[in-house]
Amino acid sequence: MSRPLVEVSSISRSYSMRSGMFGRSAAIHAVHGVSLTIPRGETLGLVGESGSGKSTTGRIVLGLEPPDHGEVRFDDKPMATPGTTAWRAQRAHMQMIFQDPLGALDRRLPVAAQIREPLDIHGLGTPLEREERVRELLRAVELTPAHGARYPGALSGGQRQRIVLARALATKPDFLVCDEPVSALDVSIQAQVVNLLADLQAQLALTLLFISHDLRVVRQISNVVAVMYLGRIVEIGCADDLFARPEHPYTQALVSASPAPGRRSAGRIVLAGDPPNPAARPQGCAFHPRCPRTITRCASEVPALSNVGGNRQVACHLVTGPQVETRDAA
Amino acid sequence: MAPLISIKDLSVAFHGVPVLRGVDLALHKGEALGLVGESGSGKSVTWLAALGLLPRNARVSGSVRLDSREILGAPAAELDRIRGGRVAMIFQDPASALNPVLTIRKQLCESLALHRDISGGAVKAEARRLLDLVGIPDATRRLEAYPHEFSGGQVQRIMIAMALAGNPDLLIADEPTTALDATIQAQILELLSTIRREMGMAMVLISHDLGVVAENCDRVAVMYAGRIVEEAPANQLFADPVHPYAQGLIGALPPLDGPRRRLTAIPGTVPDPASMPDGCAFAPRCALAEAPCGIVAPSLAPIAEDRAVACIRAEASRRALLGIAAE
Ligand SMILES: Nc1ncnc2c1ncn2[C@@H]1O[C@H](COP(=O)(O)OP(=O)(O)O)[C@@H](O)[C@H]1O
Ligand SMILES: Nc1ncnc2c1ncn2[C@@H]1O[C@H](COP(=O)(O)OP(=O)(O)O)[C@@H](O)[C@H]1O
Ligand code: SF4
Ligand code: SF4
Ligand SMILES: [Mg+2]
Ligand SMILES: [Mg+2]
Numbered sequence: 001m002s003r004p005l006v007e008v009s010s011i012s013r014s015y016s017m018r019s020g021m022f023g024r025s026a027a028i029h030a031v032h033g034v035s036l037t038i039p040r041g042e043t044l045g046l047v048g049e050s051g052s053g054k055s056t057t058g059r060i061v062l063g064l065e066p067p068d069h070g071e072v073r074f075d076d077k078p079m080a081t082p083g084t085t086a087w088r089a090q091r092a093h094m095q096m097i098f099q100d101p102l103g104a105l106d107r108r109l110p111v112a113a114q115i116r117e118p119l120d121i122h123g124l125g126t127p128l129e130r131e132e133r134v135r136e137l138l139r140a141v142e143l144t145p146a147h148g149a150r151y152p153g154a155l156s157g158g159q160r161q162r163i164v165l166a167r168a169l170a171t172k173p174d175f176l177v178c179d180e181p182v183s184a185l186d187v188s189i190q191a192q193v194v195n196l197l198a199d200l201q202a203q204l205a206l207t208l209l210f211i212s213h214d215l216r217v218v219r220q221i222s223n224v225v226a227v228m229y230l231g232r233i234v235e236i237g238c239a240d241d242l243f244a245r246p247e248h249p250y251t252q253a254l255v256s257a258s259p260a261p262g263r264r265s266a267g268r269i270v271l272a273g274d275p276p277n278p279a280a281r282p283q284g285c286a287f288h289p290r291c292p293r294t295i296t297r298c299a300s301e302v303p304a305l306s307n308v309g310g311n312r313q314v315a316c317h318l319v320t321g322p323q324v325e326t327r328d329a330a
Numbered sequence: 331m332a333p334l335i336s337i338k339d340l341s342v343a344f345h346g347v348p349v350l351r352g353v354d355l356a357l358h359k360g361e362a363l364g365l366v367g368e369s370g371s372g373k374s375v376t377w378l379a380a381l382g383l384l385p386r387n388a389r390v391s392g393s394v395r396l397d398s399r400e401i402l403g404a405p406a407a408e409l410d411r412i413r414g415g416r417v418a419m420i421f422q423d424p425a426s427a428l429n430p431v432l433t434i435r436k437q438l439c440e441s442l443a444l445h446r447d448i449s450g451g452a453v454k455a456e457a458r459r460l461l462d463l464v465g466i467p468d469a470t471r472r473l474e475a476y477p478h479e480f481s482g483g484q485v486q487r488i489m490i491a492m493a494l495a496g497n498p499d500l501l502i503a504d505e506p507t508t509a510l511d512a513t514i515q516a517q518i519l520e521l522l523s524t525i526r527r528e529m530g531m532a533m534v535l536i537s538h539d540l541g542v543v544a545e546n547c548d549r550v551a552v553m554y555a556g557r558i559v560e561e562a563p564a565n566q567l568f569a570d571p572v573h574p575y576a577q578g579l580i581g582a583l584p585p586l587d588g589p590r591r592r593l594t595a596i597p598g599t600v601p602d603p604a605s606m607p608d609g610c611a612f613a614p615r616c617a618l619a620e621a622p623c624g625i626v627a628p629s630l631a632p633i634a635e636d637r638a639v640a641c642i643r644a645e646a647s648r649r650a651l652l653g654i655a656a657e
Contacts, residue, residue, distance in 0.1 A: 049511035156599045186368040186538060191582035191595035198592075213512065220584035220593065244587040257516035258586055259541030261568035270520050271513045274481050290513075 003076050004037040005175060005207045011035075011060055011070030013053075017279060028278045030056040031067070032231040038224075040174075043201065043208040045222030045239060047215055047254070051278050052228040054211045058177045061209055062096055063087065074175070092122055095168035099180035101160035105152040111163045112138070112148030118170040137166040141196060158189035162196065169200065177209045182217060194220055215258050219243055224311075227251050230276045230286040233305055237312035247314045250287050285317065293318060332398050334359050334499060334532055335380075335417075340392035340402075342372075342379045342556075349603045350375055351556040352392070354630060357500065357532050362523075364543030364564065365536045366579070367553035368600050373536045376553075377502045381417060382409040415445045418493035420486070422505035427489060428477040434461070434488055435473035438495060445496035460491040465521060483514035490521065494529075501526070504536045519546055540583055544568050549636075552576045555601055555611035558630055562637040572639045574616045610642065618643060 013031045031053040038044045046054045060067045063079040072079045074094070080087035098104055105114055112134050119130045138148050141162035152160055161181060168176060178197070182190040198221055201208060212218045218225055219239045226236040227248065235248040246252045256269040273290045276282075282289050288298040297317055305313050306320040314320060333356040342350035350372045357363050365373045378384050380394045382404070394402040401412060413419070421427055429437060438457040442448065448456060454473075461469035464487040466480075477485060486506060493501055503522065507515035523546055526533050537543050543550055543564070550567045552560045552575065560573040571577045581594030598615040601607055607614055609624040616623065623642055630640040 049513065158599065187540070188368060188578060188582045188596035189599065191584075191593035192597070194584070195593055195595055215512075216584040216586050219586065220590060240590070254512055255586065257512040259519075259539065259545045260586060261540055261544035261580065261583070268516060268520070270516050272517075274483065275511050275514055 002040065005040045005075055006036070006038040006061060006209070007073040007076075008034060008036040008057075008061055009071045009073075011057070011067035011072065013056055013060060013065070013067050026279045029231050029281055030278060031060065033070070034228075034231075034233055035070075036061075036226060036233075036236075038175075038207050038209060040207055041201075041205045042223040043210050043221050045218035045225040046209065046211045046228060047213060047218050047225060048228035049213060049275060051230075051276065053231040053278075054213075054228055055179055057228070058096070058179050058209060058211050062094055062177050063091065064096075092171045093173050094175040094177070095171070095173045096177045096179065097161070097164050097168050097181050099183050101157065101164045102152055104164050105160060107152050110149050110151060111155065111160075112145070115148070115163065115167045115170055118167060122171055124171065133170065137169060140169065140200060141166045156189070157185050158192055161185065161193055165193075165197070165200075169204070172204075173206070175207045175209075177211070179211045180213070181210075183212060183214065190217065197221060215243055215254060227254065230278055230281055232286065232315065233313075234287065234315045235313065236305070237310070241310075242312070247308060247312060247319050248316050249291050249293050249318070253290075253292075285315075331358065333357055333395075334361075334397065336393075336395045337376070337380055338393040338395075340376065340379060340394065341390070342375055342384065343389045344387060347604045348606070349556050350379065351606075353553075353556070353558055355551060355558065355561075357534065359499065360526075360530045360532050361549065362526065362533045362535060362547040364547035364550040365534060365553060366538065366540055366543050366550060369538060370600055370603075371553040372556040373553055374504055377419070377504065377534065377536070381413055381419070381502075382406075383413075411445075414441060414493075414498075415496040416498055417500045417502065418496055418498040419502040419504065420489045420493050420506050422508045428485065428492075430477050433474050433476055434480075438473070438488075438492060441492050441495035456495075460494055461488070463494070463525070464488070464491045465517075466491075483510055483517060486510065486518050487521065490518075490525070494525065497529075498531060500532045500534070502534045502536070505538070506535075507542065508537070508539075515542075522546070540568070540579060552579070555606065556603065557611065557627075557640060558638075559612070559640045560638070561630070566637065572633060572637070572644050573612075573641050574618050574643075575612050578615075610640075 010033050011031060012033055014027045014029045016025045017028050034057055036044060046057060048054055059065050061072055063082060074090060080090050115137050116130055116134050119125060119133060125133060135145055138145060143162055147159060182193050185193060194217060210218060210221050222239040225239045225242050226233045229250050235251045243255050246255050253269045253271050269292060271290045284300045285298045285303050288294045295317060303315045303317045305315040308314050308319055336356040338354055340350055340353040341348060353376050367373055379390045393400060435457055438460060439453050442453050442456055457473060458469045461473060466472050466484060466487055480488060507518050510518060535543055535547055547564050550562060550564045551558045554575050560576045568580060571580050578596035582596060584593060596615050601611055609627055613619045613623040628640045628642045628645060630638045631645055632638045633644055
């Protein structure tokens with residue numbers, strides 16, 4: 001089997017933040033010991049609540065910022081140092097799209113000019129070829145040259161996100177990091193963009209890191225899904241059965257919290273407590289203050305992400321620890 | 331029994347551009363009604379108009395009756411009494427509805443003094459009770475805190491406490507959990523349904539999230555381009571939507587388990603209110619559109635005892651069902 005296109009080994013990143021009334025500087029462990037691999041042409045989905053470290057992971061994987069520890073390898077080579085020629089060459093093969101297409105676009109330029117920009121920057125093709133490529137890209141995202149002549153303000157949210165996608169595809173990247181790309185869109189428009197992304201991925205053999213807080217959207221597009229909580233991956237497995245059979249108590253709560261037509265809220269797991277605070281990461285399993293199934297060692301020992309069979313990895317003492325009996329008793 | 335609130339032919343235009351085009355809705359005591367539809371379909375404007383909260387440049391017509399009493403165009407003093415009293419509202423962005431420089435106690439007590447016949451120590455005790463009720467721990471101490479000292483989920487709880495201050499019969503919750511993380515959203519929705527059950531309060535839950543509405547409401551109304559296009563009991567709407575737009579919305583929702591299927595996206599976008607298509611506003615996006623759809627806008631008509639749909643096709647099948655010949 002060929003090597004995965006993207007290999008992330010045990011990356012960590014912390015930021016320092018001044019907090020509290022004494023102005024002490026606290027360390028925020030935004031990402032802690034995250035490892036991921038994404039095979040060519042596949043999609044890895046990253047879910048978790050806000051502040052869990054999804055975007056930071058995305059930026060590190062894309063080489064936009066270096067990890068404090070750990071390594072990212074792209075196409076079997078280490079990520080080049082930001083700013084160098086090698087880095088620019090590598091970067092042409094990877095692109096990013098964000099939640100807010102309006103923020104990513106220049107309001108004063110027709111959108112076709114913005115799709116063309118990366119071609120100009122990387123000096124790809126003659127001016128005529130670039131024009132043709134822009135038309136091709138517009139077609140690829142199911143828009144017309146007439147749309148290309150418009151300014152961002154004259155397009156709908158879904159159309160703007162298509163423009164951003166067209167621009168990201170201009171340099172024929174192998175790898176796309178999509179950070180909440182459809183979160184701001186209405187569900188009908190969201191479905192258009194998700195379908196489009198899936199089609200383009202199949203046509204162009206794109207590899208994707210797809211970040212979202214929306215379990216449904218992530219499952220729709222991913223082969224493998226990783227669940228993050230306070231900077232760590234707590235569960236990872238096949239998109240098809242992760243949400244059908246979540247093993248980690250946090251994944252179970254997330255699935256249970258995801259409202260579904262045709263189901264009443266009876267029997268829902270409602271977590272107590274506030275959303276987690278990355279500046280005050282609890283000892284042991286970071287989820288223990290909110291976990292409905294916590295046991296003594298959860299407060300002191302960090303559970304390791306371990307294989308539980310069936311391509312699933314879980315970081316929970318109940319699932320992988322020696323206390324398998326307590327699981328049945330609970 | 332007369333409905334608690336009944337809206338008839340409610341229409342709103344801004345600068346001559348109609349954005350609500352004849353909305354009919356009724357809500358009975360204790361009932362939970364969900365309102366769904368793409369952004370811009372008029373969900374918020376419906377209730378802002380009903381409660382007299384739209385800016386002056388809005389032209390509003392129709393009828394809104396609270397307990398059979400017309401309140402559309404009622405004097406400001408009467409509307410002030412109703413809002414925060416019998417009818418309370420909470421919004422997506424709770425922080426903007428709280429005053430950042432006043433303690434929670436001040437704001438809660440103000441509301442209580444305005445809408446309840448209590449004073450002095452009773453006000454403070456009631457403020458504490460409300461904070462307790464919405465699940466803010468250590469209520470006595472937290473009453474003295476300012477809005478920024480609370481997390482997003484807690485601020486929304488405080489907004490709910492403020493809304494409850496007037497002992498409302500009806501709560502309009504406009505996207506109350508949209509800004510919150512999934513696990514916190516679940517907490518707030520559970521809180522709302524518990525309170526609703528205990529107080530026998532009716533609720534309108536406005537949301538773009540079909541799942542949220544399905545799980546928390548008895549009945550659901552689907553809005554499109556300033557009109558209600560389908561209304562049905564929640565379970566029936568999701569199991570068997572009739573209007574092509576409602577079918578589209580449900581088909582666009584990716585499944586959380588079971589086999590994955592290609593999403594049925596609704597093509598195109600919502601029409602601009604300033605250039606509304608003739609006939610059915612959904613026709614340009616509707617896979618089932620036929621020639622007559624572009625001529626007359628179908629009206630919301632019953633298809634069963636508790637279901638209504640605004641679609642020519644549904645009308646035709648209803649006629650067939652009732653044995654009425656098409657004219
Ligand atoms: N540049 C930064 N400086 C300081 N803190 C940051 C920075 N980027 C992210 N963080 C913090 O790291 C944590 C994880 O953030 P993020 O990766 O954005 O999470 P997510 O995308 O899952 O919401 C958060 O607490 C966030 O405030
Ligand atoms: N104050 C206003 N002035 C002008 N147009 C408005 C105003 N408020 C809302 N609208 C328009 O009315 C329509 C319905 O808006 P709204 O009820 O907020 O939609 P929803 O809540 O369903 O997303 C939209 O086209 C919106 O742009
Ligand atoms: S390790 Fe303990 S606290 Fe953490 S998820 Fe498992 S049971 Fe819950
Ligand atoms: S009236 Fe016609 S266009 Fe409108 S929803 Fe029904 S079938 Fe579609
Ligand atoms: Mg993020
Ligand atoms: Mg609204």
